[in-house]
Amino acid sequence: MGIEGVGARVARKEDKRFITGAGRYVDDMVVPGMKHAAFVRSPHAHAQIRNIDVTKAQAMPGVIGVLTGKELKADGIGNIICGWMIHSKDGSPMKMGAWSPLAFDRVRYVGDAVVVVVAETKGQARDAAEAVEISYEELKAVVDAPKALERSAPQIHPEADGNLIFDWELGDSTATNAAIKAAAHITRMKIVNNRLVPNAMEPRAALGHYDKAEDHYTCWTTSQNPHLARLVMSAFYNVAPENKLRVIAPDVGGGFGSKIYIYPEEIICLWASKKTGVPVKWVADRTESFLTDAHGRDHVSTVEMAFGMDNRITGLKVDTIANLGAYMSLFSSCVPTYLYATLLSGQYDIPAIHANVRAVYTNTAPVDAYRGAGRPEATYLLERAMETAARELGVSPAELRRKNFITAFPHQTPVIMNYDAGDYAASLDAAMAAADYAGFAERKADAAKRGKLRGIGMSCYIEACGLAPSAAVGSLGAGVGLWESAEVRVNAAGTIEVLTGSHSHGQGHETTFAQLVNQRFGVPIDSVSIVHGDTDKVQMGMGTYGSRSGAVGMSAVAKALDKVEAKAKKIAAHLLEADEGDIVIENGALKVAGTDRQVPWFQMALAAYTAHNLPSGMEPGLKETSFYDPSNFTFPAGCYVCEVEIDPDTGVTEIVQFVAADDFGNIINPMIVEGQVHGGIAQGIGQALLEGTRYDASGQLLTASYMDYTMPRADDLPSFKVSTSNTPCPGNPLGIKGCGEAGAIGSPPAVINAITDAIGITDIAMPASPSTVWAAIRATKH
Amino acid sequence: MSEISLTVNGKRVSGAAEDRTLLVHFLRENLGLTGTHVGCDTSQCGACVVHVDGKAVKSCTMLAVQASGSSVVTIEGLADGADLHPMQAAFKEHHGLQCGFCTPGMIMAATDMVNRHPEGLDEATVRAELEGNICRCTGYHNIVKAILAASETMSSKGKVRQAA
Numbered sequence: 001m002g003i004e005g006v007g008a009r010v011a012r013k014e015d016k017r018f019i020t021g022a023g024r025y026v027d028d029m030v031v032p033g034m035k036h037a038a039f040v041r042s043p044h045a046h047a048q049i050r051n052i053d054v055t056k057a058q059a060m061p062g063v064i065g066v067l068t069g070k071e072l073k074a075d076g077i078g079n080i081i082c083g084w085m086i087h088s089k090d091g092s093p094m095k096m097g098a099w100s101p102l103a104f105d106r107v108r109y110v111g112d113a114v115v116v117v118v119a120e121t122k123g124q125a126r127d128a129a130e131a132v133e134i135s136y137e138e139l140k141a142v143v144d145a146p147k148a149l150e151r152s153a154p155q156i157h158p159e160a161d162g163n164l165i166f167d168w169e170l171g172d173s174t175a176t177n178a179a180i181k182a183a184a185h186i187t188r189m190k191i192v193n194n195r196l197v198p199n200a201m202e203p204r205a206a207l208g209h210y211d212k213a214e215d216h217y218t219c220w221t222t223s224q225n226p227h228l229a230r231l232v233m234s235a236f237y238n239v240a241p242e243n244k245l246r247v248i249a250p251d252v253g254g255g256f257g258s259k260i261y262i263y264p265e266e267i268i269c270l271w272a273s274k275k276t277g278v279p280v281k282w283v284a285d286r287t288e289s290f291l292t293d294a295h296g297r298d299h300v301s302t303v304e305m306a307f308g309m310d311n312r313i314t315g316l317k318v319d320t321i322a323n324l325g326a327y328m329s330l331f332s333s334c335v336p337t338y339l340y341a342t343l344l345s346g347q348y349d350i351p352a353i354h355a356n357v358r359a360v361y362t363n364t365a366p367v368d369a370y371r372g373a374g375r376p377e378a379t380y381l382l383e384r385a386m387e388t389a390a391r392e393l394g395v396s397p398a399e400l401r402r403k404n405f406i407t408a409f410p411h412q413t414p415v416i417m418n419y420d421a422g423d424y425a426a427s428l429d430a431a432m433a434a435a436d437y438a439g440f441a442e443r444k445a446d447a448a449k450r451g452k453l454r455g456i457g458m459s460c461y462i463e464a465c466g467l468a469p470s471a472a473v474g475s476l477g478a479g480v481g482l483w484e485s486a487e488v489r490v491n492a493a494g495t496i497e498v499l500t501g502s503h504s505h506g507q508g509h510e511t512t513f514a515q516l517v518n519q520r521f522g523v524p525i526d527s528v529s530i531v532h533g534d535t536d537k538v539q540m541g542m543g544t545y546g547s548r549s550g551a552v553g554m555s556a557v558a559k560a561l562d563k564v565e566a567k568a569k570k571i572a573a574h575l576l577e578a579d580e581g582d583i584v585i586e587n588g589a590l591k592v593a594g595t596d597r598q599v600p601w602f603q604m605a606l607a608a609y610t611a612h613n614l615p616s617g618m619e620p621g622l623k624e625t626s627f628y629d630p631s632n633f634t635f636p637a638g639c640y641v642c643e644v645e646i647d648p649d650t651g652v653t654e655i656v657q658f659v660a661a662d663d664f665g666n667i668i669n670p671m672i673v674e675g676q677v678h679g680g681i682a683q684g685i686g687q688a689l690l691e692g693t694r695y696d697a698s699g700q701l702l703t704a705s706y707m708d709y710t711m712p713r714a715d716d717l718p719s720f721k722v723s724t725s726n727t728p729c730p731g732n733p734l735g736i737k738g739c740g741e742a743g744a745i746g747s748p749p750a751v752i753n754a755i756t757d758a759i760g761i762t763d764i765a766m767p768a769s770p771s772t773v774w775a776a777i778r779a780t781k782h
Numbered sequence: 783m784s785e786i787s788l789t790v791n792g793k794r795v796s797g798a799a800e801d802r803t804l805l806v807h808f809l810r811e812n813l814g815l816t817g818t819h820v821g822c823d824t825s826q827c828g829a830c831v832v833h834v835d836g837k838a839v840k841s842c843t844m845l846a847v848q849a850s851g852s853s854v855v856t857i858e859g860l861a862d863g864a865d866l867h868p869m870q871a872a873f874k875e876h877h878g879l880q881c882g883f884c885t886p887g888m889i890m891a892a893t894d895m896v897n898r899h900p901e902g903l904d905e906a907t908v909r910a911e912l913e914g915n916i917c918r919c920t921g922y923h924n925i926v927k928a929i930l931a932a933s934e935t936m937s938s939k940g941k942v943r944q945a946a
Contacts, residue, residue, distance in 0.1 A: 011874050018882030019870040019889060021817015021857035028816035201821045201829060201883040201918050253883030254918050286822040506881030506919050675877050675924060682921030706826035714912035714922040
């Protein structure tokens with residue numbers, strides 16, 4: 001590793017613009033003639049639209065256009081779709097209800113877009129939006145997924161009888177039932193995974209610009225995957241053909257999954273730009289974000305974990321109801337199925353697993369992938385059950401886990417996944433040592449003297465990342481392939497541009513991707529530019545989510561670098577009159593191994609472009625592309641330990657220490673990896689302690705601002721103790737497993753295991769807010 | 783509409799704005815200073831923090847007309863030419879930012895924090911003082927580290943200046 005190569009803690013190149021206020025986010029974009037959009041949204045969770053009257057609004061100052069769903073339909077704009085087909089266990093396809101970008105007959109959640117107003121200023125657009133008159137006939141609403149399955153529940157979509165989208169299963173039901181029947185001990189629990197709002201700090205935004213002269217559209221949007229946005233808007237929503245639609249995702253202020261999907265607003269801004277003849281910008285306010293960003297989690301499950309006499313798990317049976325909200329968002333169907341049930345083996349050797357999942361419509365915001373996506377739900381269920389089992393069996397939680405660890409690889413689980421590498425005992429040992437697990441009893445006794453309840457909890461998580469082998473996900477219902485592309489352009493003076501289909505919205509690609517190039521060619525990272533986020537620059541790509549940028553995106557870069565290296569060596573060998581096989585690249589030069597004969601990198605590049613003296617038959621130039629399709633998922637894993645102190649008088653939980661010991665495979669930049677873990681843990685602690693999304697029975701979102709929804713603040717959190725013990729991933733050329741989601745996956749069960757340990761109870765609802773904890777403590781005294 | 787004139791990052795500026803225009807919108811839309819961000823509607827997130835007459839202010843809680851006559855410093859005006867302010871440098875060195883959206887507000891709030899604590903800062907104080915700034919990416923770990931480091935640098939620089 002050089003000072004800028006793989007493994008170095010290089011400070012980020014992109015930081016300069018962010019710390020000086022020069023970042024360029026969608027809301028910072030101004031194009032000549034640009035006007036502003038405001039949406040009229042449904043105030044009701046479920047209602048029939050009787051009439052829409054826009055005449056008053058049209059007459060308001062500054063108004064350029066007031067557009068409705070009828071006009072959108074008339075122009076042939078398509079419905080929003082879910083791109084992952086799931087079949088129920090009876091073989092029938094999932095029941096997808098129609099989602100018009102602007103509702104015209106019925107609204108199905110508070111925030112459903114109905115009318116868009118375009119005006120000279122944002123204020124005028126909002127004033128006019130308030131003047132739109134819509135008469136609704138209110139219908140009964142349902143927000144709770146189990147209740148939506150009851151016979152008395154209102155029917156939300158005609159396509160989905162009883163609000164059931166699919167009833168799906170995975171695993172061997174017969175073998176699992178037999179294991180439960182023969183068990184020496186069964187741990188049974190009801191597990192609720194609370195609904196969360198992703199809350200990227202930059203609200204969603206879109207700027208649509210239709211160029212009449214060129215008959216061409218440009219869309220600036222807050223997207224984690226601009227190419228996917230272009231593909232879906234072209235192929236399914238009929239906005240414009242791909243060659244007439246450019247999508248740009250410039251600096252994007254966080255995503256966490258919520259900016260994967262194509263929402264109504266970007267479609268409408270493009271369409272409205274053509275309709276009104278002006279560029280149209282929309283920026284969500286925070287309440288709009290709460291109402292309409294895709295939410296995460298919201299599972300209600302039961303679990304039965306069967307053990308033999310030797311305390312080895314013999315079977316696991318899971319029944320889950322997943323709330324998908326009012327409409328099926330782009331990847332909503334794969335989250336509670338192939339990103340969830342396939343991870344139910346955890347780090348454990350479990351011979352029989354069966355999961356049944358019912359996905360349900362409710363009158364709430366659509367639910368889709370949020371940091372971790374399915375894997376936090378699987379981990380929470382498994383690690384809560386494991387901890388409870390240890391308490392019931394009277395054995396150490398660490399030793400019960402250790403006894404059941406998978407220790408030989410590759411390991412085929414009963415739920416599709418084939419784990420390729422790992423060392424779960426190493427993470428467990430590292431976490432316990434860092435947490436001084438052995439010294440806990442003493443700390444607990446000390447806390448008791450101070451009148452505090454102290455508890456400790458752990459969680460051993462696994463996730464499937466590096467999404468994903470295209471043929472495999474295709475066979476499971478995905479509508480897209482999940483490869484990644486890269487193009488490496490060596491310029492005539494030796495500087496390099498790397499074009500990637502991955503997208504950075506905080507992950508630091510401009511630094512880490514350049515480190516990879518530096519490692520290979522010795523070119524300083526300042527001479528390497530990473531280009532991403534623009535469909536006119538990068539031909540095609542699948543974007544960033546599922547901890548895939550390193551494992552898949554950088555692997556594509558590595559493959560393109562292989563091709564560049566091969567041609568560069570040919571050129572150097574020709575210039576040095578040496579054998580191609582003898583050329584090595586060291587310190588920014590191509591050398592004949594074992595001699596002092598060399599050609600500097602830039603001279604080789606210049607030779608490629610002057611083309612005065614190239615090997616016979618070689619084309620000039622030095623530019624290579626690669627489309628890398630992974631051969632397997634990757635399997636990051638680790639052990640988290642949380643220690644809490646609770647004030648029994650107030651119910652306030654203080655996290656006194658939080659330890660993370662992860663296995664991410666090979667690491668490009670440890671500083672950036674640690675940052676990813678810190679952020680993930682904060683979101684996981686947020687889920688466990690602070691963040692609760694509340695709808696009232698009529699479907700009004702009660703937590704639609706930062707006054708009501710508790711975001712983790714600095715004083716809610718400790719500094720974290722993080723470390724890694726890595727087993728390289730054999731499935732990709734760089735040995736990377738991915739690190740983006742681990743923190744959010746591993747931490748919630750560790751926190752809740754610690755709280756229930758402190759109070760001496762079996763379960764507590766997330767978020768374990770002070771009032772919830774206080775009530776739980778009170779209940780133990782009665 | 784009101785005529786507003788104030789000093790922003792050391793330059794006299796003036797312009798007309800609706801009475802309801804917030805300072806943050808005046809900075810962003812009238813002056814093109816888009817480093818100051820809007821992350822919420824309720825003055826909770828702190829992405830819009832600027833300095834008004836030397837004090838950290840959430841520019842979404844102030845009308846532009848209220849700032850008339852004041853001296854405002856935004857994130858664009860914090861560096862001394864090409865030299866980064868120690869707080870900016872510390873955020874970069876300690877990886878105190880990821881997506882960068884909360885960063886301008888964080889840095890402006892943090893410099894004010896250091897200025898208000900000439901006695902120096904400890905972790906608990908920094909965490910408590912960050913109550914008004916929300917970050918979703920970093921878990922605050924490296925932000926706290928950066929502020930503590932910058933606090934050291936700024937106070938040692940102050941001492942050098944005093945000694946000279």
